[in-house]
Amino acid sequence: MAKISKRLKAIRATVEANKLYAIDEAIALVKKAAIAKFDESVDVSFNLGVDPRKSDQVIRGSVVLPKGTGKTTRVAVFTQGANAEAAKVAGADIVGFEDLAEEIKKGNMDFDVVIASPDAMRIVGQLGTILGPRGLMPNPKVGTVTPNVAEAVKNAKAGQVQYRTDKAGIIHATIGRASFAEADLKENFDALLDALVKAKPAAAKGQYLKKIAVSSTMGLGVRVDTSSVNN
Template identity: 60%
Template sequence: MKHGKKYVDAAKLVDRTKLYDSNEALATVVKTATAKFDETVELHIKLGVDSRHADQQVRGAVVLPNGTGKKVRVLAICKGANVDLAKEAGADFVGAEDMTQKIQQENWMDFDVLITTPDCMGLVGRLGRILGPRGLMPNPKAGTVTPDIAKAVKEAKAGKIEYRLDKTNIIHCPIGKVSFGPDKLAENFDTLMDAVVKAKPAAAKGQYLRSVAVTSTMGPSVRVSTSKFGA
């Protein structure tokens, strides 16, 4: 893959043979982000587990202390008193059958997170084929199927992110914007890393954290030392 001059120049500032301290890595990512827009900073964690086995799945959700820098559009599927609670908490769209029909019939997808209550999972379950491949299916482990819909909506709007393994046993998550600066990014980085380390499955053997890297949307990847996380 051929890279542009800006990327090539930025890549020269990164030592490919080095494992950076997380703070230094994030400072390097900020320094090498030269795009004209506010780039997203992503964290990529390769784990020593096998996602094909149910007892080695790593999945959860965590509220980043400084948010993600992205406006999160929340759809709440609920009924009764929960409708008003979801609206008051800041949900962008609230409904039940009307919303599920809109998704099914119009392929409407103008939301980033779907939160529902247990009594509405029967409705939402019908959307599995549509929501599943997009990573939008609500899940109790991620806190998106919950009786406390107001709390879930507030957390999603505040910067709660879900982390989960892909087929190659890697977690990819946004941890903020370049404009946050290294210190705020470091707080978000540590929060997510701590959550992933605590989520280590009992069935995982050997080295858990295989590799960690941070990168901006258009910038080079910077490898991070995992020694301080002791996993």
């Protein structure tokens, strides 16, 4: 452990705390510093020029990362009839209706994403106190309440990430793993950035992309020069 700490310390010494790096260089530095024994996630934070206290400036949505997240996502779907069969064919891990709600009430929640068809929301709505705090409550804004559950399942399995501004107007999201090629991480970063730029509220004034930083689970955080990204 001391050897790893010494190596990480040496890598950190090469990164200037107050320097803004081009996005390509930032990704390369974060990858280099991700030396944990597991495949660290590579995360990005966007400090946006919005006022999250105002409902019309809360940014929430989802985007499918072209190179995926590097994570296996288990998907549960609330639906019935033909939609249930379509969800299974699309790769859903769990499909149900009232029966699925009962399992969740018992504490059986072996899934990462919950999708629901509109007709199922009368059942899902009763699970708000269970799913809500875990960030699992389906929402049409992120595409998890939809009549086309099969497409939603495919997106979730393909590497869809959800994003939402926190109380400080910051969005945190994962763009892959340290094992990803730099070009793949950059492609995922660009997809997320594009989604955020398109989601800019009309009421937002001034500079939109205020600060950007890239980091890994156990490594270091690197500040990004916003002028180096395509926005």
